[in-house]
Amino acid sequence: MEYVNFSTPPFPHFVVAGNALYRPGDIHGKRSNIGVFDLIFIEYGELYITDGDKTYHLKENDILILKPDSTHFGHKRVSMKTKFNWLHFRTFGDYHYSNEFHLMKEERKLLNSYSDRKNLVTLPLYKKLTHLESGEFSTCFTKLISANIDKYQQKETHEQALLSPLECQEVFLRVLSFIQVFQPQRNSNELLATNIMEYIMSNYHTHLTLESIANYFNFHPVHIIRCMKKEFGITPNKALTQIRIENAKKLLITSTLSINKISDFVGFTTPSYFNKIFKEYTGLTPKEYRNHKL
Structure with a gap:
């Protein structure tokens, strides 16, 4: 067909x-x-x-x-x-x-x-x-x-x-x-989870928190977590961290920005926290990752 x-x-x-x-x-x-x-x-x-x-x-x-x-x-x-x-x-x-x-x-x-x-x-x-x-x-x-x-x-x-x-x-x-092949409709919780993920991807560099996300969408934080875990298998905080790390990895190999600048640019509060989380996710410090990829 x-x-x-x-x-x-x-x-x-x-x-x-x-x-x-x-x-x-x-x-x-x-x-x-x-x-x-x-x-x-x-x-x-x-x-x-x-x-x-x-x-x-x-x-x-x-x-x-x-x-x-x-x-x-x-x-x-x-x-x-x-x-x-x-x-x-x-x-x-x-x-x-x-x-x-x-x-x-x-x-x-x-x-x-x-x-x-x-x-x-x-x-x-x-x-x-x-x-x-x-x-x-x-x-x-x-x-x-x-x-x-x-x-x-x-x-x-x-x-x-x-x-x-x-x-x-x-x-x-x-x-x-009469001819159209219909896509199955997503329920309201699935749509909410998708909208939350898109919101995080668009605003990861800002000071996002679970509470600010819940306030933006006018839902209880527990409901936000439940929808995200069911649709994507991940909490909003975990999604936020992963998105920040992935964007930091891109900047490390495509820009000449300092590690401190990159840390701030992707939304981490301090360079030391950025280094700690980056190593947890990649096994390398940001500096080691940049040297390894270049």
């Missing part, structure tokens, strides 16, 4: 949709680098499509998403009357293809942040709907159709969309929801 993964926002957006009626003996045309994703849904009949190095024989209730940056074509003529719906969509955001579906840790922003929360929308390039799904899917899809290709009548028609652009986008996202 192959998937396309969209980093959002921005979300993929609707361009245009239509349907096509093929006679026995008709074949899908060849197109290269069309610049939009082309979603095909077979209502009845069949369709032979090659997209890049993948070959498909699509039948009733099959969905296929063709890539915007490859060449696709019909590699065989259909043997029966065939009707399919097609939909073009694109994104101005990042996307990538993968051959396996991996559970990915969503990028979570801090609870008090006003920044966008980045997520991943994963769509399989091929999917077969159940009969129950296909009925609902087709109902949504039909609302978007404004173009028609009829091989029997040898004509193409284009009508004005019945829905507003905003309504089209709303229905389009509903269409994608």
Whole structure:
């Protein structure tokens, strides 16, 4: 199975949709680098499509998403009357293809942040709907159709969309929801632990304490510790120390800052305490570590 993964926002957006009626003996045309994703849904009949190095024989209730940056074509003529719906969509955001579906840790922003929360929308390039799904899917899809290709009548028609652009986008996202592979949702404690870890990673150089972290997130310190240990297997204080040590190690081998400066820069209260903790974690003093790595 192959998937396309969209980093959002921005979300993929609707361009245009239509349907096509093929006679026995008709074949899908060849197109290269069309610049939009082309979603095909077979209502009845069949369709032979090659997209890049993948070959498909699509039948009733099959969905296929063709890539915007490859060449696709019909590699065989259909043997029966065939009707399919097609939909073009694109994104101005990042996307990538993968051959396996991996559970990915969503990028979570801090609870008090006003920044966008980045997520991943994963769509399989091929999917077969159940009969129950296909009925609902087709109902949504039909609302978007404004173009028609009829091989029997040898004509193409284009009508004005019945829905507003905003309504089209709303229905389009509903269409994608039938296909999307959903990431399992994290519970509130898991999300809290992730936000705490991100907060520590962003503020390790300041005077952080368990109490200040608990006050920032407005939770009891015991609850903070419990969430962190369950999600990451580590207490907030241990996480803070490890993050400080890892950043100190980078500075020791990539900068000419003195050890005292590095100690202060990564948040240790005194150089002597920094030396003690650094040796506990690495087996070397900061000076020995720098000499060993350079």
